Amino acid sequence: MSIVQEFNDYRVKMNQKILEEDNKVLKRLFNLDTNAFAEGALDVKTKEVVGLSTSMVLRCDDCIKYHLGKCYEVGITTAQVFEVFSIANLIGGTIVIPHLRRAVEYWEQLQEGK
Amino acid sequence: MSIVQEFNDYRVKMNQKILEEDNKVLKRLFNLDTNAFAEGALDVKTKEVVGLSTSMVLRCDDCIKYHLGKCYEVGITTAQVFEVFSIANLIGGTIVIPHLRRAVEYWEQLQEGK
Amino acid sequence: MSIVQEFNDYRVKMNQKILEEDNKVLKRLFNLDTNAFAEGALDVKTKEVVGLSTSMVLRCDDCIKYHLGKCYEVGITTAQVFEVFSIANLIGGTIVIPHLRRAVEYWEQLQEGK
Amino acid sequence: MSIVQEFNDYRVKMNQKILEEDNKVLKRLFNLDTNAFAEGALDVKTKEVVGLSTSMVLRCDDCIKYHLGKCYEVGITTAQVFEVFSIANLIGGTIVIPHLRRAVEYWEQLQEGK
Amino acid sequence: MSIVQEFNDYRVKMNQKILEEDNKVLKRLFNLDTNAFAEGALDVKTKEVVGLSTSMVLRCDDCIKYHLGKCYEVGITTAQVFEVFSIANLIGGTIVIPHLRRAVEYWEQLQEGK
Amino acid sequence: MSIVQEFNDYRVKMNQKILEEDNKVLKRLFNLDTNAFAEGALDVKTKEVVGLSTSMVLRCDDCIKYHLGKCYEVGITTAQVFEVFSIANLIGGTIVIPHLRRAVEYWEQLQEGK
Numbered sequence: 088m089s090i091v092q093e094f095n096d097y098r099v100k101m102n103q104k105i106l107e108e109d110n111k112v113l114k115r116l117f118n119l120d121t122n123a124f125a126e127g128a129l130d131v132k133t134k135e136v137v138g139l140s141t142s143m144v145l146r147c148d149d150c151i152k153y154h155l156g157k158c159y160e161v162g163i164t165t166a167q168v169f170e171v172f173s174i175a176n177l178i179g180g181t182i183v184i185p186h187l188r189r190a191v192e193y194w195e196q197l198q199e200g201k
Numbered sequence: 202m203s204i205v206q207e208f209n210d211y212r213v214k215m216n217q218k219i220l221e222e223d224n225k226v227l228k229r230l231f232n233l234d235t236n237a238f239a240e241g242a243l244d245v246k247t248k249e250v251v252g253l254s255t256s257m258v259l260r261c262d263d264c265i266k267y268h269l270g271k272c273y274e275v276g277i278t279t280a281q282v283f284e285v286f287s288i289a290n291l292i293g294g295t296i297v298i299p300h301l302r303r304a305v306e307y308w309e310q311l312q313e314g315k
Numbered sequence: 316m317s318i319v320q321e322f323n324d325y326r327v328k329m330n331q332k333i334l335e336e337d338n339k340v341l342k343r344l345f346n347l348d349t350n351a352f353a354e355g356a357l358d359v360k361t362k363e364v365v366g367l368s369t370s371m372v373l374r375c376d377d378c379i380k381y382h383l384g385k386c387y388e389v390g391i392t393t394a395q396v397f398e399v400f401s402i403a404n405l406i407g408g409t410i411v412i413p414h415l416r417r418a419v420e421y422w423e424q425l426q427e428g429k
Numbered sequence: 430m431s432i433v434q435e436f437n438d439y440r441v442k443m444n445q446k447i448l449e450e451d452n453k454v455l456k457r458l459f460n461l462d463t464n465a466f467a468e469g470a471l472d473v474k475t476k477e478v479v480g481l482s483t484s485m486v487l488r489c490d491d492c493i494k495y496h497l498g499k500c501y502e503v504g505i506t507t508a509q510v511f512e513v514f515s516i517a518n519l520i521g522g523t524i525v526i527p528h529l530r531r532a533v534e535y536w537e538q539l540q541e542g543k
Numbered sequence: 544m545s546i547v548q549e550f551n552d553y554r555v556k557m558n559q560k561i562l563e564e565d566n567k568v569l570k571r572l573f574n575l576d577t578n579a580f581a582e583g584a585l586d587v588k589t590k591e592v593v594g595l596s597t598s599m600v601l602r603c604d605d606c607i608k609y610h611l612g613k614c615y616e617v618g619i620t621t622a623q624v625f626e627v628f629s630i631a632n633l634i635g636g637t638i639v640i641p642h643l644r645r646a647v648e649y650w651e652q653l654q655e656g657k
Numbered sequence: 658m659s660i661v662q663e664f665n666d667y668r669v670k671m672n673q674k675i676l677e678e679d680n681k682v683l684k685r686l687f688n689l690d691t692n693a694f695a696e697g698a699l700d701v702k703t704k705e706v707v708g709l710s711t712s713m714v715l716r717c718d719d720c721i722k723y724h725l726g727k728c729y730e731v732g733i734t735t736a737q738v739f740e741v742f743s744i745a746n747l748i749g750g751t752i753v754i755p756h757l758r759r760a761v762e763y764w765e766q767l768q769e770g771k
Contacts, residue, residue: 101302112287128508140479141486149299166470173682180636185719188671215758226579226743242394251368258369263755280356294522329530340515377527401568408750413605416557443644454629491641584736593710600711622698
């Protein structure tokens, strides 16, 4: 199984368990996520770029994977993704590089349709 | 082997190696941990809730596992654990969600007696 | 003007400006905060202890001030507050100490009714 | 003196002192910054949005001020800035709110031409 | 009053208040600090360099000030301090730069004997 | 395959892919790394100690592995490495301990020539 599939399967399975627990604050927090990334004064592409860059400087591999998937869906190019990577690594420093390596591997698999 | 067993085995094995090295500062730091979570002006349950919530906002999976184990031992309920999760995810933001997923999986295994 | 008054005034003034902007995501996020700290499976005191400890390990002075104010309101004692401080400084490390200094100063002013 | 002027004056004065020290790594790091935010596969506006959002989730007030200044220069609107704020506060959590307050104050002064 | 004096005065005053509270964990944590930076397998200069660099990447202004003071006492040169700064800014990223500015100002005042 | 070999292989493979993408900012950032750790006002050993300690407080396992490898190459002793560990765990807090466990395991394998 590809790392894309593995990530998505675990994410869907666990999100479902979390929502089943019926904690109102967590449910609303999950809903807010959908709202925040919807088309608005900023278009969807820009918002996904924001999602990707903030995930990267915060060094959250799973968040990076999620937003890379979204970036791929909305048609952000490899050159654009690498410009996001470069700003994130400059602002966040070289401690971001290990996350960059895993992000590049994930992006590659997304493009290969895995 | 369950993820609970795997975590505990590795933790015990490596803590032993660390303490064998006979570094005075590390030894005392490990001792302080026991002191800090002992019954005091705050009871043990509240202290474990503090241990769990701080581990979660700091996004330390192993620390979360350790304190989930302790929370389970001292009788904190699933509803209470989820309220801790909800505050931690609100204060720490949605970058905490991937750690929440793994925490929920671990909590489930603890309850199944694995 | 005391540091308590100064903090509260600025907080109220700027929160109002933020909410006036009518950004739905921010408004809901502010609302969630009220929900998350309401009495539930965990009582209000425990939740404020969680708010204080997570604010401290995340080294957010203003968040610490806010939750110290709340802790004071709900009747958490000085000995209890210092146990929260001790766990937060142990888990978060000595980089938390500068925030501890400011927290102690703020707690003192709260008690003097400033 | 406005907080905009105060920030810019100190920044210029201290950057000059840093560069005078003739440390090659620091000089190149400062240069890279100019390169990273130049027009490329992503346009300048998108890059400033990335600069602002990453600064906010990393809770760096001075970085936020700098990128708010740049956002203002390149014509990003208040509604757009608030959408960046909302994503940053959702991803980074409510510990970002104190930085949001100061950001809103700074943005206001920028618009008043201070 | 210089920023050096102001920092030291507040630090001494508040540390005293913290220790008066007689919280055992906090007291021991403060003691550990003295132990950790004592001459050992690593000499005192190297340890202060470690204290300075870790404080900088963790973006703790007061910790940076404290270790700059110590670095100055043990005879670390300006060129050496700037090499620490350069590594810290590279590893920690450009979000460290605002702390670098304040560090350079503090170092200058230390050298002027303020 | 040892964890040392596994880390190095993945690192080399992905760094090559990153550099092939021909993003100027990322390339220069990678180059800066070589510059920053070269002999200067501080010797190479001290710089690697800085690299290790900052990686540890920032809780970056891969960065810790990389600098442990370098520390081993330049002849830093086990007692010295443990003093770095002790300062990093004191400054960064007990959330650093899980990274310490993995660091000790990696250091052991380095010494066994794996």
